[in-house]
Amino acid sequence: MPIFPDGVKILRYSMLKTKYIVLLLSFVCIFTLGSEKVLAEFRKRSKIDFLSRNETKVYANFCTGYYLMLEHRWEEAIESFKKALESNQHAEKIHNLLATCYFQLDKKDEALFHIEEVAQLKPDDFGIHYTLGSIYASEGEGEKAVYEYERAGGCALEDIDKVFVADMLHRLANLYLKNGDLEKATSTYKKILDAKLTNEPAGIHLKLGQIYLERKRVEEALKEFVKVKESDSDLESISFYLAVCYEELKDYDNAIAELKTFIERHPEAWFMRISLSNICEKVRHFEMAEFEREKAFEILKENVG
Template sequence: MAFIQSFPIYFMLFFLSGFLGCRNTTVQHDNQPVSDSAVQFLDVKEKAYSCFCAGYFFMLESDWENAVINFEKALHCDPSSERIIQHIATCYFQLGKNEKAIDYMKKLADMKPDEFSVRYTLATLYETAGRAREAIEEYEYARRCKTTTLDDIFMADVLYRLANLYMNEGMMEKGVDCYQSMFDRKLVSEPVKIYYEIGKKYFEKNDIKKAVEYFLKAKYADPKVSFTSFYLTLCYDILKDYDNAIKEAHVFLQKEPGNWAMHLALSEIYEKTGNESEHQEETRKTQEILKKNIDAGVRNPQEYFLLCQIYRKQRNINDAISVIESMKLIPLDNETMRDVHFLLANLYYDDQRFDRVEEELRMTLKLDPDFHEANNFLGYLLVENNKNLDEAIELINKALKVQPKNGAYLDSLGWAYYKKAQREGRDDYFVTALRILSEAVHFMEEPDIYDHIGEVYYSLGDWNKAAQAWEKAYAFYSRALNPDTKRVDIKTKLEKIKKLQSVEEKNIMLIEKCRDVEKSIPP
């Protein structure tokens, strides 16, 4: 918690329970529960106290299982004991059985409905269990309970937690009201941090104007807190108030000149405003900071991915590969390692090192066999290299099970059947390919798909429809950023069809002339 001490639940449960002594009575000290035979001569109250003491000693030794056994025996003898119920709730919480702990705290709340500590503890248990609505209800109960000055620090925690719960549930005004209540009751001495928290919540909820309002309040309360300027930069950028965004970015960078995230944000703002020289300068600074951090062995994967992105945008593929390869030397979880291999596959594809592409994709799928992007990529790679077509179709179908309407995946599958038709000389596979490719272009109009449709029609001998598909592909490639190679390829195909059609027309005319000549010759 940013501005008050956050108290873990077990602290409050022990706080509730109090510190207990135990008078001389029949208690076993050999870490075994008190047997029924040993206490059968005691009356019910004595038996309850004996079990309670045994449970308490087990609790002091963190033997929660035996503690709860003895406490429940004690509660059976004395069902109205608040102290026993408190201790049982503590034990169940320590055992990770939050729902059982909640059940006992609810019993205690029924017995002591106006007790602040009981309501506070029950609310915190609900929050830990992910039951936000019940937590809000109990925190509101706690908020209304009578408290002493000794409870103030816990009340501050109640209001802080309640504010966050309300805001996470989208009830922003109620959350702000809780924060305001902390001011009114003089429970906090640093308003800047509360304003900052409220601003962050509005930012996360994408209410940017409200976020700006509270970040400005935080800034005026304490101009030395640099991260208000960081968030103000992001807010002004979203609002397209680029002058103020640049101003706040420079305020932040004066205090933290080595913050690559702000240099990156500033470079993007300059790009939006058309200031190319400043954009390049901030990109260079971002790149230098990231490279320095990575050379020093930083373990933040985000920095590696970002530097790779910068190199890739500069078409510096070898350096991009080198950065991502170096990630393999730092500790990574399985999901991040999967992303490393998949990104390397893309980089090696850019570099036309197709053997490495397949290797990295197979490593990706070893870590995550259901990663649909990698299944499609590997399937398409096999198709393009005209090998293992049955495996390729299986991989692409696996990707389509996850995203059945993905035009790119359907294009891969249609192209696989086209290749299979060519290899095996089966016209039915051409028909299958055409059906799948027609479905693909319905979901995603891309020049590559029209190009593939043209190839299928051409193979089926329908030159007119092949030409129509290639003309669409040519038009799309003409609008692309780097269309030259593809456009030349499509133009060559269209010229080939025109020649074929021209030859066909000449042949038809020649045949007709021959028939006319034959008719003019007398029998």
């Protein structure tokens, strides 16, 4: 069912008949079920962005389309809205409603056309660009998705629900990562943290640490992984990442401590025992190195057998 809210709201809309999962805006259109209120609202706004008061046929077509929408007669509603649109191709509200109808019919390309028209008419609307970015991302059109998310991020965000801003930034950061643009990904993740847009900062710090580690910026990676451990000490993989960083920095005591912590939780983790054995050899703890190596081989034999 279409939704017509005040202000900026955002609708996640799942198209059940196709494989596509898209996020839809709740398009801006203020109506009530009474036809008098519908006409009064549009007459009030007619000088700004809608229709001339004298165009009675346009009003009739619009109201007809609107009521057909309420009855889920999408194709008939489209015909009425298209007739109403003939007099003013810049009627944002009609483009919104046409997009809704086309999505209901799973006619994605036609719906996208009208959403893109609205984006041209309202270039500073966060919701429009967020919606387009999500649709493009679901279609695998990464460059277009990045462009729309970046435009969404450039809009005024003060009155936007933080949930949607955080989601947009997460999606944008992930696209940057996919494209190999680690600098922009890092910058975007930091925006999420700086703006306090997440209740789970450990996940963001883990991502940042992984990015830094991949770029051999080990000290920066270590700082992020330490923050992960401070905020979520139960995250099992963090001991591994910390051990890697400590070993790279030749802080072998801490590396050994982290590997032991991991092995205490997962005694069958033979690969961690091998890592521990190798570090023990570096610091000439040969007895411990031999013990961990033999233990790792025992575990491997049991698994193979």
